Amino acid sequence: MPGMMLGDTFPNFEADSTFGKIKLHDFLGDSWGILFSHPRDYTPVCTTELGRAAQLNSEFCKRNVKLIALSIDSVEDHHGWSKDIMAYNNEESGSEFPFPIIADDKRELAMALGMLDPEEKDQTGMPLTARCVFVIGPDKKLKLSILYPATTGRNFDEILRVVDSLQLTTKKxxxxxxxxxxxxxxxxxxxxxxxxxxxxxxxxxxxxxxxxxxxxxxxxxxxxxxxx
Known part of the structure; x- marks a missing residue:
């Protein structure tokens, strides 16, 4: 669904993830949601980003926000990678990664949601996933989107800040x-x-x-x- 506009209903996709098969709207329930994409598993910038998101997960939970990551590799790869991410955070071995990572190895979701970065390609020449951020309201509508190139890591403190603003300005x-x-x-x-x-x-x-x-x-x- 390229060209999705603020206020559009976010697609109710179904996908495999590290939490099993999820259907987006059912997974979110009455919560806010943040879907953010990553170029590839076992890559340095992505590992730091997911590490920071995991550290901030309790803050997002306080705000009734569910996080969902997406990367173009398999669920098996995601499980292995998540152990590296928790080790990056100096978490004890065996610590559970706190939110799902969607597997999009055929790039179907990345294509449908306009997430590909045509400037950055993998070793096979396929475009990598850009660093998208989609904030979805409890009404399942798109409230905010931010698009970074694959080479620039995001600031999750800023994403937390914009959630505070969105939730405040929705009510007041x-x-x-x-x-x-x-x-x-x-x-x-x-x-x-x-x-x-x-x-x-x-x-x-x-x-x-x-x-x-x-x-x-x-x-x-x-x-x-x-x-x-």
Whole structure:
């Protein structure tokens, strides 16, 4: 499904994985999901990425997010590779890898989801999988996508940060500014009139005055997502 747009329903694919056969929508249930792809098993950058994702898995779980990795090798390879990943994390031998890795040895999913990197090829001349990140909401719609080339490793702290922003802005009528971190000030969208903003945000609204005289930079304290 190349060219998938934000808001599109994510395909309910079925695939073999290190957790057995999974059907995406059933696996996610009412959770958020992050599907991220890797060029190949037993490769250095991918090993560091999956190691970091495994370290952060408990943080994603706190946010009701299920992680799913994808690589173009077999389930058997994934099981062997996951032992290397846990060793990279200095975990004890026998520690279980905390989330599934999908096997896509025929590159069918990578093709369908537009995950291939035409610039990076394996020794047989086949394109490697790019480093895609798809964030899927509980409604099974695509909420965010990031595409990195095979040669550039991702920042999973940033992926955790964007999940915080997506979950907040899904529940509250706010936007998050540049470099925002959870707990920081958020922005009041221009679509909310001044009078309504005062009622919506009892903590107060601060407006930064600009040379244009247009009062569009409005900030407020991050609202609690448990408020009603």
């Amino acid at each position: 009528r706010v936007a998050t500014p540049v470099d925002w971190q959870a707990g920081g000030s958020v922005m009041v969208p221009p679509s909310i009139p001044e009078e309504e903003a005062i009622m919506l945000f009892p903590a107060g609204v601060y407006t930064k005055h600009l040379p244009s005289g247009k009062n569009y930079l409005r900030y407020t304290q991050q609202p609690s997502t448990t408020d009603h």
